[in-house]
Structure formats: structure tokens, C-alpha cells
Amino acid sequence: MFTVGIDVGSVTTKAVLLNGKDWRYVIRPTGCSPRQAGKEAFEELLGRDGLAQEDISGVIGTGYGRISLPFIDKAVTEITCHARGAHHLLAGADMVIDIGGQDSKVILTDGRGNVINFAMNDKCAAGTGRFLEVIAAALGADVSELAEKARGAEPVQISSMCTVFAESEVISLLAQGVDKGKIIAGIHRSVASRVAAMAERLGQGELIIFTGGVAKNEGVKEFLSRELGRDIIVAPESQLAGALGAALLAREKPVRKER
Ligand code: ADP
Helix, strand or coil, X not given: CXXXXXXXXXXXXXXXXXXXXXXXXXXXXXXXXXXXXXHHHHHHHHHHCCCCHHHEEEXXXXXXCHHHCCCCCEXXXXXXXXXXXXXXXXXXXXXXXXXXXXXXXXXXXXXXXXXXXXXXXXXXXXXXXXXHHHXXXXXXXXXXXXXXXXXXXXXXXXXXXXXXXXXXXXXXXXXXXXXXXHHHHHHHHHHHHHHHHHHHHHXXXXXXXXXXXXXXXXXXXXXXXXXXXXXXXXXXCHHHHHHHHHHHHHHHCCCCCCX
């Protein structure tokens, strides 16, 4: 039985094809058309195995672009999908910290993939992947290089809460000759402390998994762990938690619409 989950995020579109214990995926940039990105990811995923949509028992869409996908059977919120996917990546996880391109969220679960409570920041870029992208651009670096550049550096204090002001602050720190690594470490700590505060307001989890594209950043992970005083687990497929959760949910309850 094949099912598909598609997570159309603000930065990347992720599609997962699930078949028994096996799953495979496609990740591509969302660009300016979530609908097109979702369609292309779906077609690429099916095309690789020579499958047609008739071969798929259910397709669930999630992420901010989910409503723009005409071919899905059902749309489900990211919170529900992330909780389910995270449980698959780390059995027993009871807290999911997700930092994506334009939002961050903390989800408390029952340890079996069901949501108990959550908190979300989707109003402000600070504490999201977008914040890191803006700062990386100001430093002439790519987000994927930030952790390496800051390895072992003592963080400088970044006092601006707002992305635009933080960008100016970084530029002026550079002009004062402050070491880039220390600035980046300060930025990592700033993202981590915002999200950790959200997690603490919600209540602490015992087994915490970090998901979303920002989970690839070791520096943010390190500071999150320090701020929360706990280990945090990142799975290699952490960025796929939402799409994987959607594919799992499509398998657990029939969702197929008559076409
Ligand atoms: P969304 O679901 O909102 O599209 P993602 O969960 O895909 O977002 O996360 C996108 C963010 O992940 C980017 O804004 C960037 O900050 C971060 N990111 C993506 N790839 C990497 C990488 N290789 N290293 C560090 N950070 C990354």
C-alpha cells in the first residue's frame, strides 16, 4: 500500500512516498508557486517508481501551501503531521521543536505521536530559518555554512529582537572588527533562546526531537540544548517530519477521495 505526504513549506516542499517500512522522498525549493512546487514534487516522487496517482491509496497535504494542492485527498495541519512524523523518527518523543523557514513551533505530545498542546511563532521572523538566512546573507555566507563558521566560538550578545535591526547590528559588529564566528554564535543563541522560551512556557518534555530545516544547524541545536538543560535529538531526516507524518496518517485512516 502506497501513501504520500506532501509538506509545502515557505522555503522547501517535501514529498514522502511510504510503502510498508520503506519510504523515499523528494525535497525541492517552494519558490514563488506553492501549487507548482507541490505538483512537481508529487510527480517526481511517483515518476521515480513508475507509479500513477491511481496506485496511491491516499495523499495528505500539509504546510502553509497545503490548500493550494488540487490533487490531495485531505489537508491536515502541520502540528498534527509533525507530531506523527517526529514519533516515527524518534519513538517516544514527547516534545517536538520545529524551526522552519518562516515559523517555529513547539509541540507537546503523548509520546505516541498525538498532540497534547503546542505553541507557535508565525508572526515574526526572529526565531525562524528566515532570520538565519538574512544574517547569513549579511555575512556573505550560506545558511549551511553557519554552524561550521561558529564552531567553538563564544557568542557575542545580540540585543536586537527584530530581524531587520539584528541585521544592522551584525553589520555594525562586523565594522567594529568583531570575529564572524562570535557573531554567528550570538545569532544561533538568539534563535535558540527565543524558541527555548516558547518550549519552557509550554512545559518541558523528557525526550525532545528537533525538526525542520534549521535542525541541520548544529550551532542552534547546541544552544537549544544548553538553554533547555537537556539533550536534543536530531534525526537525519528531521526536515521531512511533516511530510512523513502526513504519509503515515494517510496510511492509518483511509482518506482517498473519489475522483
Ligand atoms: P519550510 O518547511 O518552512 O519551508 P524548512 O523546514 O524546510 O522550512 O526549513 C528551511 C530553513 O532551514 C531555511 O530557512 C534555513 O534556515 C534552514 N536550512 C536549510 N538547509 C540548511 C542547511 N543545510 N544547514 C542549515 N540550515 C539549513
